[in-house]
Amino acid sequence: MKKILLTGSRGFFGSRFIRSLGRDYEIIATTSDSLKITIRSDVENIISAVKPDYVVHAAAIAETDFCNKNPERCRAVNVEGTMHFADAVKKTGSRLVFLSTEQVFNGNAEAGPYTESDTPVPDTEYGKNKLEAESYIISECRDYLILRCTWMFGVPSKGLPVSPNLLWNTMQMILKGEPFKVPANEYRGITYIDDMLDRFNTILGLPEGVYHTGSVNNMSRYETVCHIFDALGIGSRIPELVIRDDEKYSGSPRDVRLDTSAARGLGIVFPDTAESLSRCISENYLRV
Numbered sequence: 001m002k003k004i005l006l007t008g009s010r011g012f013f014g015s016r017f018i019r020s021l022g023r024d025y026e027i028i029a030t031t032s033d034s035l036k037i038t039i040r041s042d043v044e045n046i047i048s049a050v051k052p053d054y055v056v057h058a059a060a061i062a063e064t065d066f067c068n069k070n071p072e073r074c075r076a077v078n079v080e081g082t083m084h085f086a087d088a089v090k091k092t093g094s095r096l097v098f099l100s101t102e103q104v105f106n107g108n109a110e111a112g113p114y115t116e117s118d119t120p121v122p123d124t125e126y127g128k129n130k131l132e133a134e135s136y137i138i139s140e141c142r143d144y145l146i147l148r149c150t151w152m153f154g155v156p157s158k159g160l161p162v163s164p165n166l167l168w169n170t171m172q173m174i175l176k177g178e179p180f181k182v183p184a185n186e187y188r189g190i191t192y193i194d195d196m197l198d199r200f201n202t203i204l205g206l207p208e209g210v211y212h213t214g215s216v217n218n219m220s221r222y223e224t225v226c227h228i229f230d231a232l233g234i235g236s237r238i239p240e241l242v243i244r245d246d247e248k249y250s251g252s253p254r255d256v257r258l259d260t261s262a263a264r265g266l267g268i269v270f271p272d273t274a275e276s277l278s279r280c281i282s283e284n285y286l287r288v
C-alpha cells in the first residue's frame, strides 16, 4: 500500500481526506501538535523516517483577514513550512502535493477565468504566501503537484469539522432569519469537497505541474445563493432574506474563476457548481 504523509489532518480538507482515501493508502496523519512544520529539522526527520510516496500538504493558515493582520506568523507557516517540505522530499523522492488557491489571482486587473499560464497577482497576505510557496516548490522540487483549488463547500458531518463555506454560511444566515446582502458582481468557482476527494486518487497520478481544479461556476455569487435556496426547497423565501448587492465590486466585478480545462483534458472532470450544490443538499437530506 502506498504511503501518504498528510498535514492539516484535523482541518476541513484533511479530515475528509482520511475518510475518503484511508482505505486505499496508508495515511500518516499529522497535526499542529504532532508536527511543527515551522521547524525544518522536525519536517526533515519525519519525511526521512516515513519515506512517503506522497506528501499531501494541506496545513495552512487559510483565513485571509488573520493573515493580513499577522503576516509574519502566517508566512512562517504558509511559506517557510512549505519550503521545509519542498527541501525534505528531495532526499526521499516523495511527490509533494500542495494545496494552493484561486486567491493567487485576487489582485489581477483582468477578469477570470484564469489559466495556469496567466500571471497571478495576489493582493492579500494569504494569496502572496501561497504564490511564494508555489514558486519555491517549482524551483526546488523534482516531483510536485500544485493544485489551485476554488472555494470548497461541505456540511458538518459526525466528527468532522467544517470551515466557512458558501453552502454552510448561507444555511446559517437562513437559520438566523435576517435579510443578508449577497454581491451580484462576484464570480468564483465553488467546489463540493466530496467531488474533490472522489477524484484525488486520479489527481495524484497527474503529470508534475500546476493545475487549476474544481467545478466551473458561471453564476454570480447572488445567483449561486439563490440556487442554494431553490435546492433547499425554499426559493419562495429569497425576496424576504436575500438582498441583491449591486454596489459591491460595481466598478470592477470580482472574477476569480479558474479555467480548469488543462486538468479536464487529463480526465479530472467535475460537475458544475449548481449540480454539486444540489447533490450535496440532497445527499445530506437538507431539503425542507
Ligand SMILES: NC(=O)c1ccc[n+]([C@@H]2O[C@H](COP(=O)([O-])OP(=O)(O)OC[C@H]3O[C@@H](n4cnc5c(N)ncnc54)[C@H](OP(=O)(O)O)[C@@H]3O)[C@@H](O)[C@H]2O)c1
Pocket (backbone or CB within 6 Å): 007, 008, 009, 010, 011, 012, 013, 014, 030, 031, 032, 033, 035, 036, 037, 038, 057, 058, 059, 060, 061, 062, 077, 099, 100, 101, 102, 148, 149, 150, 151, 152, 153, 163
Ligand atoms: N477550504 C477551501 O475552500 C480551500 C480552497 C483553496 C485552498 N485551500 C487550501 O487547502 C488546504 C486545506 O484547507 P482547509 O479548508 O482544510 O483548512 P483548515 O480547515 O483551516 O485546516 C488547515 C489545517 O492547517 C493546520 N495548521 C495550521 N497551522 C499549522 C501549523 N503551524 N503547523 C501545522 N499545521 C497547521 C491546522 O492544523 P490543526 O488543526 O492540527 O491545528 C488545520 O487543521 C489549505 O492549504 C488551504 O489553503 C482550501
